[in-house]
Amino acid sequence: MTAVTLILNGTPVTADIEPRTHLGDFVREDMLLTATHLGCEHGVCGACTVLIDGAPARSCIAYPVALDGCQVTTLEGLADDPVMAQLRDAFSEHHALQCGYCTPGMLIMARDIVLRLPGASEETIRDQLAGNLCRCTGYMGIVKAIETVAASRLGLAPVVTRGLRGPDRPVDPFLKSTGQLAAPTPTAEPASPVAATVALEPLVNPVELSQSFTVPAEPDVVFALFQDPARVIACLPGARLSEPSEGKTLKAELAIKLGPISATFAGKGTLSSDPVTRSGVIDGRGEDSRSATRVRARLSYTVASDAPGTTRVTANVAYVLQGPLAQISRGSIARDLANRMTESFAKNLAASLTSGNAQPDATQAPLDAGGMVLTLIKSWIARLFGRSSG
Amino acid sequence: MTVHSPLPSKGIGASVRRKEDDRLTRGRGRFVGDMKFPGQLEAAFVRSTVAHGLIRAIHIPASIKAQAFTHADMVGVKDILARTGLPGFRVSEQPSLATGKVRFVGEPIVMVLAASRAEAEDLAESISVDYEELPANVDMLDAVKPGATLVHDHWSANVFLESYFEHGFDADGLARLDAAPIKVTREIRTSRQCMSPLEGKGCIAQFDRHTEQLTLWTSTQMPHIVRTGLSDVLGIDHRKIRVVAPDVGGGFGWKGLLQPEEVCCAWASLKLDRPIKWLEDRREHLIAAANCREHHYQVTAYADADGHLLGLDALAHVDAGSYSVYPFSACLEGAQVVSNLPGPYNLPAYRCRAYSVCTNKPPIVPYRGVARTGVCTTMEWLMDAIAREAGIDAREVRLRNLVSAGQMPFRSITGKDFDGGDYPESLRRAAEMIGHDAIRLRQASPEPDGRKIGLGYAIYCEQGGHGTSVYSGWGIPMVPGIEQAAARLTPDGTLELRIGNQSHGQSMETTLAQIANEVLGIDPGLVNLIHGDTAMTPYSTGTWGSRSAIVAGGAVATACEKLGERIIRIGAHLLQEKPEAVRIAGGEVVCGAKSVTFREIAATWYLKPQNLPADVDPDGLELTAGYKAKADTGTFSYATHAALVAVTPDTGNVEILDYVIVEDGGTLINPAVVDGQIYGGTAQGIGTALYEEMTYDGHGTPLASTLADYLLPGANEVPHMRVAHMETPSPITRFGQKGIGEGGAIAPPAAIGNAINDALAGLGVELSVSPMSPKRIRDAVLAAERGNA
Amino acid sequence: MKAARFDYIRPASVGDAIASLGSTGAKPVSGGQSLGPMLNLRLARPSVLVDLARLSDLRAVRESDGGVHFGAAITHAEFEDAIHPDPTNGILSKVASGIAYRAVRNRGTIGGSLAHADPAADWPTVLLALGASVEIMGPRGKRTSTIDDLIRGAFETSLDADEIITSVFVPRLSSGARWAYVKSCRKVGEFAESMCAILVDPANGVSRIVIGAIERKQIIGNTREAVSDPDWAINALAAAGLGDDPATNRLHRATIARAIHDLQLEGADA
Structure with missing residues (x-):
């Protein structure tokens, strides 16, 4: 386990975390912040999107152990965010959700789109949403909702976040985990000896x-x-x-x-x-x-x-x-x-x-x-x- | 006091905002994965890596024997059986953990429990299984050949069921068909798919000592049926089982079955007296649950020189996988192929034989648009083939064959009772919306960018909410009957509704509140829908088959009407009027200028009974009422989908330039919600048409275990869709509503396939396999070029 | 699935990183956007991850007359947003904007992409065409390598286990340079099934065409030959042992043809 401090939804949180635990599991299982949903755990579906240092990122392929000192924001942390309030309203108005499972990741990505690309067109929005899958809505309401909010920001300066990197953040020198790499792997029981194959079996469809x-x-x-x-x-x-x-x-x-x-x-x-x-x-x-x-x-x-x-x-x-x-x-x-x-x-x-x-x-x-x-x-x-x- | 609200209606026909949205847009839904109990253990499953084989040994390290369970441990747990009443149906016995034999890659063999999923997976890695491999039945056409290795040893063939229908194929009929000027024969294949709701399945089982009940929280579409199934398999009384579906992240059919993993978790929670949790991850879903849509057709259509259909002769195979799932069985798909293939067309002669084939793949589960996606694809591709053969436009050939408004109500050749509508009109409108004539003109000259454009149509009808008379014939473990709803006016005058159906994204909390508003005038915001909990709701077969708006909607309306009668009696008394003199409006009981609110009425009943009339009905402000359809043959919504595509022959890339849907869903309860169902279904159909496919190697190993292999359409792949409505009320439902939940997913492969073939017709290309991937298109173009050379 | 256990080290310097990579099973990670999925699927099972993402040396950007040295940990999003000097008149930004999705671009890095050497990824093909090179640090010190020498095959580089890419040098294009880049993907943001990058920069004597996404090392050729010989693509693919499937060839040919077409639209005299 490794002691890690994150600024989670604005509050510093220190926890002992296994290096292998991904950020999505950490916020859900340890912090009980369940707005972040897991849809694939291999970085494709986008349901687990959160903000890391302000920029959208996949929480299923980010590891808290590598995020010491970073700011992590989940949908819960944006409850009072005015842009998110506008998006929530637009999502409901345009029927942009059905089962609601993709919605938190979708909203976090939508917020980044409207901030970064005020006045974005339908085509641009569809392109920017490529990494967030929805299986219910056919995207019609989602695209429309984002378009509406993006249009309301036309003329405003773009707000672009990419996440802070490297030197602009204090680095804990040579942070080393105390992970239990050597956790005992149960040893298999001795398998019964198998007689050496004599006749060669045919290989099927080799x-x-x-x-x-x-x-x-x-x-x-x-x-x-x-x-x-x-x-x-x-x-x-x-x-x-x-x-x-x-x-x-x-x-x-x-x-x-x-x-x-x-x-x-x-x-x-x-x-x-x-x-x-x-x-x-x-x-x-x-x-x-x-x-x-x-x-x-x-x-x-x-x-x-x-x-x-x-x-x-x-x-x-x-x-x-x-x-x-x-x-x-x-x-x-x-x-x-x-x-x-x-x-x-x-x-x-x-x-x-x-x-x-x-x-x-x-x-x-x-x-x-x-x-x-x-x-x-x-x-x-x-x-x-x-x-x-x- | 004014009683007539000037506010816009919130009842039937109003696109009111969804009640579900506030919690879901704040990330405050509660899905099964969000739940956590003290002391819970998480399960990982050791799954078969071979498609067909005998289990020779399972090696479990001694140190983890207390955490790893096999079939041998589950003493007394019965196999999952889904019989049917159909003659000749072969019954499969599905053990919750494989024993003796494995029948598909991904079949669970060992359940491993640990404090976390990661640790359970660590332990699972230390377990090994020795197999003696058997030849795998990978292709259904090979599986039915003599000599194929049997998936179930005691069967005589790898066939669950052979379904057959014949009309007009006697000697005279055959002679007529033989003389038909147009005969088109095609071999058509649709690929195996994975339903892929964004939330996988999952469950937590816990034994509650207080209520002496086993509670299973599970991501299901049918909690009551899961309870009945669990009761059978575990041998425990219903009264000792409670099944709860919390928020469910999409179902599409995948959450409409009793799953072996649910049985395992329930059993383990009883055995260990600990909460047991299992969440299906995406890899498990793709490997072990690729379970639908795989059809093969060998089909001939006969027509006269003007393109009028004379007959249809089909041999169909459905790959039903290795087991018959509970409750729908392995036969639903194949049987529906036979009964639905003719679609909305006048067809004088029809013959179809369909085999539900047993293979070494995951069991088939009815996916949105059950069977109809395959039959619509086949029928509509045939209609275009006839049009090309006859030299008639694709639109025209359909107009000549569609059931007309004047024929309604119409009984189809297979005995389907169409409840109304104007099918040709939906086609005419769709053609107009997409600009049929302009497109034909445009096609006369080459596109500046070298692409080929094509226009394709597809028409289907969607039977929804069909009931006892339809399902009893199949004799599956679950026959839907009378649907019930409970309604309770609470002491503060708000309304609780309880239904046995289950909403997993379909907006039922909103639409059923709108129905309550329609009947009682109560604001939808004051209505709470309780669903998905067997302890709190009337029995129901659940949410499937485009039925909830019809049956749950009907039951809620009935319950509200009956509750309204009781409210009126008390209200009239409080207004010192006769019941006949008062009425309900806007959540109040009104008589002329006088009114009394539901709140005052409820408070009187519950808290100030001294103010009630002496002869008050003691049944109070809570009741359960039932809904029985005027006819239970189902509603028939229908639609025309029209697609305009551009195909790049060199790359095989397809762009959908325009997509139009003209739908008749009867009376629309909430038009925005209906549109959402159509858009969402169509997006899934686009996946079927162009992207989604589970491929297998020659050993039955699935070759797509991530979403980078199994492509789900994203916002770029789904076009801006245009929807128009015709609203022919159904004569057999409470408000004229029809089931529309599945339709969107039925037509896209047919329409898009026709559009692609229209685009490439000049090159001599006609594809007949879905999905029409770029590779398949390039292959077809190359083959045509070789043929022309 | 959840990742198997691994240990984690965040070194304070490049030197420390190299030292840490000397241990058995150690694996460097930068943005982790390719490694993360493989960890979760238990396909990658490093004993220890050595995190390079925050090393200041890998975050530096240095401009010189001949071009720009980009730290290896510069993210795709930084290129997309063009916040650093660009020696290519916008090519880098345009290419970066087409890599996967924004949420991935915010974390994925140029150096990680090159070290991963996925033949279907954008940077290897594009940087080959641009004639870029990398600076590599290892226990024996610093060395420089062309991208051509770095990439040996699909997912295979000349990097030793304890070597890391510290920076990528992109040479400055002349004002007369012409560029085309085409890739074919089944879905936006998904892997490419074919790709072709062309750079023609007569002032610098460059006329380069690169075919990527061929599941082996990219093919590098001369644009003039590719334009003048209609069979060039087929011959090049066949020479690389990739001539088997006509439908796949057809896609590569179409992609190359479109890239050449786009280049000619740009007005280049190939």
Whole structure:
């Protein structure tokens, strides 16, 4: 918990707050100021809009711990504000609300619009309201109400607030929280051991891609490398064996990273191969326990001689991802990034072969945005966060 | 003393300001999330991450066993069942926490309780579930194929119900249709949607030792039905359950069911003797409650060379999801597809088979405009296809086929009793308002900006407030009957009204006060509406089906009339006149120049009984009265929507340039409120037409878990709408009012789709899937270009 | 959903910030408008957030002959309202006004946007076209990087975990510079599905076209080639491995064509 002081609706409030508690929860749960409503908690719907240092902001993605010394104003704090009184009246007059759930956020945004843009047109108002969703009114009454109040301010000087930033506010030097980061996470009960998969289950509706590349080594050498789980895994960015492998099964972890998101898929796999055709399959499944996202993946390879001293490797990758990290929209980015993953694998494979027995840097950081799983997450992030930044 | 108020009317027909607004504009509403009880625990649910699978093991760390509950813990709690009386209906048993099998991504498996939601989510992360996955039924057309894995193992097919209607398809009829000069066959699809009220669902359950009642505060449209459902599932008498709906932040149908999470919270509050709170967050809503509008039609319309409809032959599939929800069941949507597809048209021959398909998706719940959005889209897209085929304007082909004013009252081919109105006139007016002829002229030359403009119409009728005779045929757990209201004059002469319906944004506190004003002359400001509390209100099936203004309005009027008779008796006595000689006006009892206020009358009854007549009726100034419609087949409001759009073929972007609605909602109680319902419904329909879609991958994993993926229309996406009213009073309701709550959401995909297809007709493009996203439009334009090449 | 637990540090100086970022799982945050949703959805799980928003060094604006250095914590709203010197004759203000919503613009920062490197965000594409650069501080001191070198791919930058962008330098445009910027979004304020920025500034020898919102690193090309070769866009997308979906290509082409059209309306001799 961290001691934080806010000027909340004009009154200094000091409270012990967990860093993760967002401002919307803080004002509602701790301060019992329930005008601020939560509609999505991911910064899209606008129901939770409050004023931070006078400027509209999403309270669901602001954290009190970062607002020490700031002024926070909720709708309750604007009860006596003359512009808000005018807006309340106009909202009622023009039937700008039905269920009233979006209304507090809508009113706070409306106040900023009429102050900042006196005389704003219908078109401007609709544009400025883009970040506040209403599901009941079809916006007709809301736009009209704001238009009326904005019109009444025509000729008045615009009042523009952006929120105070940085040096114009006293800074508590090196404020550090005493958060309980180390709160014990309950440990899972030991799961019963599961017999290693023998027959390969078919993957249903997998994402599939294939790549072919050459490496500077003889086919037998390359094929031998594929029989060594430690070396294969070492070529995969972000992957490591979690325990030594006897050669037929393996336990491994694959860490992936995408901007601020990271996940670690822990799992097991089986290796099978046919020396005659110099082909094989590495089949694995894993789970990121924190997000309960599961992946099943299969690498099928064949190695064949190419130019003298080189080998052509054909790799087919198929995978299925399920769970929260998969509950996302997908984009064209998948193939591009999965190919990058394979490219990286090929490069490391070549390095492993050319440097004799030396393995690629086994402690290498996960390829940023390079994992196959990421290819799926990424377009979702693009959708979710493409609107905003910083 | 003058008794006739010079003030404008506050009764029927007046756009009085809403009584709800003061508290809501001050942020002083009380939604379920605003409530907090000492000692409360908050729930988070571990939900299935697979669409279809056997639960092999649930791993709960020993340290949190006291806070985590599975189906095995809920001993004695029954499955949720929503049977119907329809022959062949297959019954699903829905456990409140999944057991044995999971049937959709998002199905709750473990309930975890902690002091805060954040902590409950921390604990939920430490629980893992082992599944043996089964093939998921993702597409309803695949789910009905032989060999599909069964969602419910003991069924013989993934079908809740097959509905069928046939008229005029005997051998002679078939021969006639076969010879029809115009036959248009289309495959039409509407996508799965998520109702997305801005407030998610939520509830708090607490056992009150004093009243020995389990109280469930819940964000619902139907508190009495939730109580009945809870009583069944928990095996507890009704008298020991109280359900209260506080302020509700929009419903649209999503809050019209008994939810497994409600059952879990109620059970846990009894088990632990602690208040248990659960608030559905947006992610849960999008994943576990994407639950409506997914239809598929294979349909052929037959017409003569002049565009007169000769017949309609349809095969429809409705994706009803994994379970039959209580109380509406999984069949309402499919059955209504069959009965409503013909719309407001004269149709000599009609055949339709509809399958309510069981899939591995969230259960379907009736969303605003139940089934009619899909059937209106299908019928109206067909009408435009006929118009193009016949070379007749889209307006004209409709005028030739619409039921006319002279045919009223009209019984449709499926037996719907239209209660009046002039459907062609609404089309003519809409065409005039949007400037039909000028648009046709404008379309003759290219737009300077290279865009294509198009005009589209859609007409629908909306059956509202239908009652016993309609619903008893379906035999669902809830058949609406006689609606009641209680009225009480308080000692200070103000009025309390109690209704079993529930207002969740529809302004009922205002409109019912206007009805009281109409009957008793009392100022709406002196009327208090108590609703949403089973302990305080008469039983009701709740708010759904565009019924509240009709049935609650009717009941309030009846209660006020009967209360007025009692007020008159006492008032007459105080005025020393005969009851026949006095009347009620402006909240007073009046006789000539003499008057006595309600306040004086009430004070006499309650506090100065010595001044009452000796033979006073002892029943007093409080009563419950009922409303029974003259006919319970429902009112038929209707409207024409006309849309003018501009489409950019290269980007697929659509701009709505103009949008006109001509609506006949009968007598308007509060025109501003009616307009608000129309605007709001239309905005949702625009979402259906252009933006909203829950997509799934091949495993049944939903691919939109945030509002950045699932796009709700904002102020820029909803145009300035123009509404005009025709007011044909319904002959079957108390004031001639009709149900209008859903209509706005019915027509937009039909009208906008027709406008887009009109715009792109020159390119040889005709889309038949909603939403008509930019990507779908670009795909269609590309396909047409390839076809033309 | 509620965020998983994290710790929070507000450093008093850039040096302290860099030191704090050395710990495992530390993550810098400025406006937090992209990070906040990911925290709440438990997708981002930093051990500690290091708050840069109030560092005075990141709030400074310094004008020089060649352009303007904007502190990395300058918000989109500040650009929108044009309260700082602008070397681009209003381009920055116009672009900023189209980022998300005002409530987001009040808190989101230019430096945070660049560090996030979302290919569909406005600043990366626009600043690439403007030829901007960033100043970066890390444990090994200060370095300067072009935006082109900073952005490696979608959500991927050359920043080390303990490096922060301290300022963004935007070069001054000549009076003859011409500009076009077009983006296509399904909803106002939502992410772009395609975007194109063009800067033609003959006096400075610049003729640059940038295609963004392609779910990988932006494509940078020469405007003259783009204008003279009708297949330029398709070839550029194909070269970037993005030629698969004709409907998506069509959108990118339309956006690029409109940007070129707008540029020509401006009277530029591309």
